[in-house]
Amino acid sequence: MRTIREVEDSDLPELIRITTEAFPGMKVVSQEDRDQMLERLIKVKKEPIVHFFAVYEGARMVGVMRCYDFTMKLHETRTLVGGLGAVAVDLRHKKERVAADMVRFYLDYYRDKGAALTALYPFRPDFYRRMGFGYGVKMNRYSFRADALPAAHGRARLDFLTADDRDELAACYDRFLERTNGLIELPPHVLDGLFTDPALRFAGYREGGRLRGYLIFRFEPVREDNFLSNNLRIRALIYDDATALAALLAFLRTQADQVERIIHETQDDTFHYLLTDPRNGSGSLLAGLWHETNTQGAGIMYRVVDTPRLFEALRDHDFGGETLALRLNLADSFLPENGGSYTLRVEKGRAALDAAGGAADVEVGMDVSEFSSLVTGAIDFARLHAYGLATLSDASYLPAVDRLFRAAHRPWCMTSF
Ligand SMILES: CC(C)(COP(=O)(O)OP(=O)(O)OC[C@H]1O[C@@H](n2cnc3c(N)ncnc32)[C@H](O)[C@@H]1OP(=O)(O)O)[C@@H](O)C(=O)NCCC(=O)NCCS
Structure with missing residues (x-):
């Protein structure tokens, strides 16, 4: 039986073994190196925003990750954003969906904590793009x-x-x-x-x-x-x-x-x-x-984990001063409960989701990875549309939808994790 839970201090030596075998480039080789790392991790683990998780099969640890409760400035709003780092799977348990289970757990963890957005630095962008993460700014x-x-x-x-x-x-x-x-x-x-x-x-x-x-x-x-x-x-x-x-x-x-x-x-x-x-x-x-x-270089990636909560967090954001009703058809294969059809009513730039649905002036469709890049301001809608990464039911709405999602500033990140 597979479980995921926060790591106790006594489990840290095993976490270090899995981590250093997954990242040999860290050059933690001798017992002294491992002792130093243990000392450091015991300290980091006490930080209230840092959470060490591990996947266990029975009593055996098979994978580890670190989650961070960050506060990020998203347009005008400061909001909780879940960071993910130090993902590592035991060499003997690769390709058993251990990482997939961890990422899924992490997304649920931050949905439960009240976040609308998560972020990570990918070891390989394609691995996380398939899981719904979109590129940030290079x-x-x-x-x-x-x-x-x-x-x-x-x-x-x-x-x-x-x-x-x-x-x-x-x-x-x-x-x-x-x-x-x-x-x-x-x-x-x-x-x-x-x-x-x-x-x-x-x-x-x-x-x-x-x-x-x-x-x-x-x-x-x-x-x-x-x-x-x-x-x-x-x-x-x-x-x-x-x-x-x-x-x-x-x-x-x-x-x-x-x-x-x-x-x-x-x-x-x-x-x-x-x-x-x-x-x-x-x-x-x-x-x-x-x-x-x-x-x-491409690095930071973003992922919306709770679309209704995202628009709630952005209730004071000016969506380009536009007034229109937009249906967003969001594909999310990794977190299907986040996908679906949302009706967004925008009135002089203020947007709110309409739970009742109802008629819309225009429909847009995209994958959650592109949507995440779009709502953070990393890319404009017109570009996504030109690349065929976003669909639009009526092309005459392109300038309005582009203005609606256009950000005053591209998102920057100066925090490594
Ligand atoms: C990279 C690493 C974490 C991958 O771990 P892993 O447990 O072997 O990976 P998984 O088996 O969970 O593979 C990902 C799975 O998610 C699945 N997946 C991805 N997107 C999906 C989606 N949208 N819907 C459903 N499944 C999806 C993939 O198909 C794959 O499953 P499959 O092999 O059955 O097809 C591991 O190889 C490792 O520890 N590497 C060294 C350290 C490292 O680079 N860490 C990453 C740091 S960020």
């Missing part, structure tokens, strides 16, 4: 010379920050989150963890004594045989406004003599507007005369 890796950044007007000196500045830093991040879409509230243990990493440097810009922006970065050797040759890798670039951003970038620019390139991984795909020379140093030309500026 990550860009920029690699530019420091002197490609704008110079400062005047000299705004930055301060180094320490753990004493923790609360101010958290408040600055939270203001940034408030102005954007998709960001996850900084869990306290993640914030504290940052300050324990000796390689990280924290620089902050203050105005009138108040922290208005900060930069977290580290130096990385470019080559082993030359200790003078280093890149600067940005871990976080958070700012209240253009003045704070300018100060942070001016600081980075002044490192030009010490730094070969600045590596910035960001979902901001217009970051190159800040660079006088956006080329990434690869020297590659694309499709004729297009200079390579950044490489990209």
